Amino acid sequence: MDHSQDSKLAALESFLKDYPQIAFITSSSPNYTSLRAVFSLDSTATPLAIVRPQSASDVALLVKYAKSRGIKFVIRTGGHNISGLSIVEGALTIDLRDIRSVDIDKQSSTAKIGGGILEGELAEQLAKEGLATPTGNVGSIGHVGWATYGGYGLFRRNFGLGVDQIVGAKLVDAKGEVVDADEKLLKGIRGAGGIFGVIVELTIKVYPLKTILAGSLFYASRDLIATFKSFNVAYQELSVEGLPPQLTLNQTVVNTPHGRTFGVHFAWSSEDETTGRHWLKKIEALGHVVMNMVSVTTIPAWIQGTAKFTPTGFYGEGRTHNIRQMTDEVIDIIARNFEKMPADPGSMFAIQDMRGAALKFHSGSAFGARDPHFLLEILGGAVMKQNKEQAVNWSTSLCQDLQHIDPRNLLPSTYISLDRPSESPGQDALSKIFGSNDQEVLKLKEEYDPEDIFDLAVPKLKHYL
Numbered sequence: 403m404d405h406s407q408d409s410k411l412a413a414l415e416s417f418l419k420d421y422p423q424i425a426f427i428t429s430s431s432p433n434y435t436s437l438r439a440v441f442s443l444d445s446t447a448t449p450l451a452i453v454r455p456q457s458a459s460d461v462a463l464l465v466k467y468a469k470s471r472g473i474k475f476v477i478r479t480g481g482h483n484i485s486g487l488s489i490v491e492g493a494l495t496i497d498l499r500d501i502r503s504v505d506i507d508k509q510s511s512t513a514k515i516g517g518g519i520l521e522g523e524l525a526e527q528l529a530k531e532g533l534a535t536p537t538g539n540v541g542s543i544g545h546v547g548w549a550t551y552g553g554y555g556l557f558r559r560n561f562g563l564g565v566d567q568i569v570g571a572k573l574v575d576a577k578g579e580v581v582d583a584d585e586k587l588l589k590g591i592r593g594a595g596g597i598f599g600v601i602v603e604l605t606i607k608v609y610p611l612k613t614i615l616a617g618s619l620f621y622a623s624r625d626l627i628a629t630f631k632s633f634n635v636a637y638q639e640l641s642v643e644g645l646p647p648q649l650t651l652n653q654t655v656v657n658t659p660h661g662r663t664f665g666v667h668f669a670w671s672s673e674d675e676t677t678g679r680h681w682l683k684k685i686e687a688l689g690h691v692v693m694n695m696v697s698v699t700t701i702p703a704w705i706q707g708t709a710k711f712t713p714t715g716f717y718g719e720g721r722t723h724n725i726r727q728m729t730d731e732v733i734d735i736i737a738r739n740f741e742k743m744p745a746d747p748g749s750m751f752a753i754q755d756m757r758g759a760a761l762k763f764h765s766g767s768a769f770g771a772r773d774p775h776f777l778l779e780i781l782g783g784a785v786m787k788q789n790k791e792q793a794v795n796w797s798t799s800l801c802q803d804l805q806h807i808d809p810r811n812l813l814p815s816t817y818i819s820l821d822r823p824s825e826s827p828g829q830d831a832l833s834k835i836f837g838s839n840d841q842e843v844l845k846l847k848e849e850y851d852p853e854d855i856f857d858l859a860v861p862k863l864k865h866y867l
């Protein structure tokens with residue numbers, strides 16, 4: 403650490419002596435390694451320090467202090483940014499994980515949630531009251547980070563995306579004040595997340611839902627390519643019939659101890675088990691099921707169950723493509739590339755279809771991808787470092803091949819939460835994230851954070867200008 407960093411650190415430590423409730427962690431603290439750990443194993447940056455505020459006013463204090471001393475800072479909650487962007491070399495990490503209250507208002511079917519709450523805990527708190535909200539299916543993801551950039555979850559066809567649940571937000575703004583977002587700013591937060599301030603509280607919609615019929619189905623995958631192709635052909639035929647909104651499916655290809663396997667994560671977000679089981683049968687019939695883990699369950703239990711298929715971290719990168727239809731051309735390209743996919747558990751492929759309620763909420767959010775589409779998630783990752791190059795080569799090759807599909811089928815949008823930062827930034831890359839809302843996001847940024855205090859927030863707007 404250079405001299406100026408040393409003196410910044412000493413001054414910060416001395417300042418925080420008056421605020422003992424804010425935990426202060428440096429690289430020499432005993433719990434540093436566990437508190438610093440993020441999903442991206444490529445992240446090697448050493449933050450100036452990690453601080454853990456307990457309240458919105460603690461966050462305000464920290465933002466004011468950092469601003470006055472010219473200290474760069476970045477927000478961290480679940481640490482699941484796929485590129486490890488919540489830890490930045492020499493910047494102060496403001497870790498919000500202690501701000502995790504849940505305050506339910508049954509009258510308005512909403513809950514005020516702390517800005518640092520993780521998905522697993524949120525689901526548990528809501529379940530105690532027989533309630534649910536759309537959620538990411540990895541319990542250690544931060545809810546605000548998941549929801550404010552989009553939030554594709556397994557209730558999306560029924561209730562919409564994470565971003566569509568947000569009805570209010572409290573944030574620490576660029577002046578270091580705790581403020582309630584007005585409607586204009588809320589539109590920006592719904593899609594552009596923390597670029598306007600530190601979100602210390604969200605008000606979100608909640609739904610009465612005690613149990614769901616959910617879990618994973620795995621299909622015979624000795625001939626993975628044939629399984630993937632025949633499932634998708636049959637699935638297209640079924641879709642024509644019209645899937646009910648309660649049913650959401652994510653297709654996935656994962657490396658299990660038994661080899662590379664094709665499966666679907668099935669979620670029936672209703673307590674009407676009979677109809678759910680009727681649809682489960684139809685999905686089972688789309689291939690030869692070798693393992694059926696679907697059961698009536700609670701949302702917290704289901705989130706814990708899906709953790710088995712997701713590593714806690716990887717070396718590598720995420721990529722996404724949005725396509726309109728799973729045409730034979732697309733199915734062929736994806737299937738062909740499975741031959742290059744490494745056997746490492748960090749390499750994963752998934753398809754999330756964006757239909758139903760997830761298409762409804764256009765006008766009130768800056769989220770850009772509202773055309774019906776299939777989100778192709780290509781996670782070129784490796785749990786073992788030596789497999790990283792092969793994993794990245796696989797994701798690169800698949801992405802290159804997808805660039806050449808019928809252009810009418812390829813949407814000009816990306817999903818920032820699962821994609822690496824664009825290598826060729828500029829207006830085009832920005833409009834890929836926010837669609838036709840890109841200029842509005844830039845205007846809001848100019849209005850609410852003219853000095854770019856939150857310059858390290860995702861996405862780094864400067865990168866695109």
Ligand SMILES: Cc1cc2nc3c(=O)[nH]c(=O)nc-3n(C[C@H](O)[C@H](O)[C@H](O)COP(=O)(O)OP(=O)(O)OC[C@H]3O[C@@H](n4cnc5c(N)ncnc54)[C@H](O)[C@@H]3O)c2cc1C
Pocket residue numbers: 440441476477478479480481482483484486487488498517518538539540542543544545546547548549551552553554555595596597599600601602712819820858859860
């Ligand atoms: C294994 C894995 C699976 C995933 N699955 C899905 C999925 O199914 N669907 C989906 O939509 N996404 C998914 N994601 C993406 C994930 O939702 C996003 O990366 C999300 O932003 C992570 O939030 P976090 O708080 O955990 O991240 P962090 O790394 O802690 O934060 C990333 C950035 O988000 C911003 N941020 C977070 N919280 C706040 C806040 N309270 N105030 C202001 N800014 C904030 C900050 O800029 C911060 O630097 C997945 C990611 C991983 C690694």
